[in-house]
Amino acid sequence: MKSEKETTKKGHTYVQWAAGIIANSIAFTYAMQACWISPVAKVLQSKSSPTGAPLSDSTLGWVASALPITAFVFVPIFSFLADKYGRKTSILIMAVPQTLCWVLKLYFASTTSLVIARVCSGIAAGGCFNVVPMYNKEISQDNMRGAMGSLLIVACNMGILIIFALGAYVEYYTVLYIVAGIPVLTFILMLKCPESPGYLVKIGKYDEALQTLAFLRGLDEDDKSIQNEVNEMKKDDEFYKTMPPLSMIVILKDRAWRKAFIIAALMNCVQTLSGNFALVSYGVNILKASGVDLDAELMTLTFPAVMLAGSFLAMVAMERVGRKVLLLAAYLVSAASLAAVGVVMQQPPGSVPAWLLLAAILGSMVAFSCGVMPVPYIVMSELFNIQIRATLMGFVAAQGWGLSFALLAAFAPITAAFGMYANFYFFAAVQLLGFAAVLVLMPETRGKSIEQLETELKIK
Template structure:
């Protein structure tokens, strides 16, 4: 866009174009939880598809920056429903042993979308790129008509027959899901079907809610979203000549390490991946800060492969856990009745923090230098890695009902005791 003679962009315009999608997401999150409880998880995603398509078309045809912002705002509002419904659907549909890998599918396809936009931007004009980004929306709209609604949602609405049909489609005609259905019904009966926001602060929900907010904070203060949203500008400022192909290479790294995360999550577990992820991106951001300090403050030029390798390593670390795990845990930690509302509240907080960071970044860099930015992100990531070890439980291999039992039981006397309760049978 900055190279388009018809579009004049200031620093404030760039900050708003990057962040206004999160502003829309904040607004949409206020209604997302209630809507997906009202019409269903799958139906919510189907309904939002035309709004996403409209947003992209407005951007593609925009004559100036304000119209671009309007299109981004529409996309952001629709994205709130997508962020809320997709992780919940992907956590409620699979069996416990597959929930980690299948629950990360939204993050994997989010990565594919980012890479698609990178490649479209590298080889086509930004307007053509917008048309290309309409293709996944059309495919999503078509494919979702072929799959059933979440069995948990059917049960929440008292539709036992439809719940059985959904489970039969998902598990196969010969699979005996009677025990699974009985456990689901018992848990919904125990927690009730009425949704209230004050439920988030009751003892059985307060701890998972605080953990989900911490995970959202970890995701944003790691700096990974800054590296992904401002990739091209960061490569240019770091002195990398072929910045377009460097941007495409970051897309490849995102795909590879998101797949690694997806394959490892049900083997290694959630918490080890989060700790490894925050350590990698923390150390990489710190090294990138030293590079900018040497280059911009002391005039000592390091080879261009240093910032390129450092940025790629930071993005790899981000995709290994920080990017996807907060969404997965947010969809796992809550009981069925409050799951949608909790996800909606978490998205509101996540996107609000995202807006603040994306808005502040360009001005913070101008005022204090890029080295200060990445030193800050690096130190915060390492601090979050330390906190994760003590407060985030392991949910690998546990049913949603077992996770709920863990939080609803009296608080364990020690961290290890709580960890064993979730890990053990």
């Protein structure tokens, strides 16, 4: 007779990785569409602009601002869709406006079409940072939640690097032809991906949830680990169905859920006010103003390349050092780097070694990509149980988009009144506040069940 150890099937993770990569290609396209305007700004503002006339700075600003405004509006819509029709269906829906965005730019070149295209990208962005992290968490086994969750940021940074590289060296319309098919491919491949097992349990499709979970883990349906995992989800689902409808007021009355929401909102706020957008947008100008003579196009590509390296580092470190330690370290490095940028900007050009400013900028970007950006999305998906996940992640994502728009609107006036260095001192101070808040409030989430985390939040 064979022992239980001999007859137990080991399973695999490649289906989880494949589904995760396909789902996160939505974030890849989002990043390309969000940053597309930067490398093509010179073309759009030239006499040979595809729109027929050069775009002014103010017009370009209005085109750019359409994305965060639209995303803010569509966050609650995608939260509803994710709970009503599923995570997979919501991701499929996102691919449609992403495709329209590229098509409009290809075949209807005008200022109006650019705004509409930007709105289309904003529609998908409204679900990118709440639905995709949910899907990542719900299809992955416990020992790879951190690495799987980091895929979102890897995809974003890869998209930024590729669109900047294409924009720098490839003709305007050729770029659009190259990237237009990516969301179509995402849609086709996503049709083959499984729905989240947790969502299937939530809507009562227990047999399908069992089959899906076994498929994702590479195990048989009668495997004990698969049976136990589905039974745990069923037990949680039956418990929450005995409760009154979970409105936001009801959710916030629960001590554990309220604290989880506060932690998530704080992390999201610190993430938005990390100064990364300012460094990506103005980093080359800051270096030149400080007397650093470097090739502008080379530095434009160096920044996203460094962020991509940071996001790969996050994938490796997330499960080894834990979410809390990684985030605390990232906040400290980010605060020190941003403060150094502010100090150097106040010095006369050439009075500070060029490498110091460059190191400070790159240090901030690595900290952002390694911890400040990815950790909050992973922790949020782990702190919120499946019954409240879509609602609370939607609220936090909406807060982030609203704050992003406010920051874009306030950055130029603050720079004009106090100097650009003042922004970086502010960003550094926010990172230190984030460090203190996470140190005191946030539990380590690595390897813990939602029941363990909720118990910790109730007594902490």
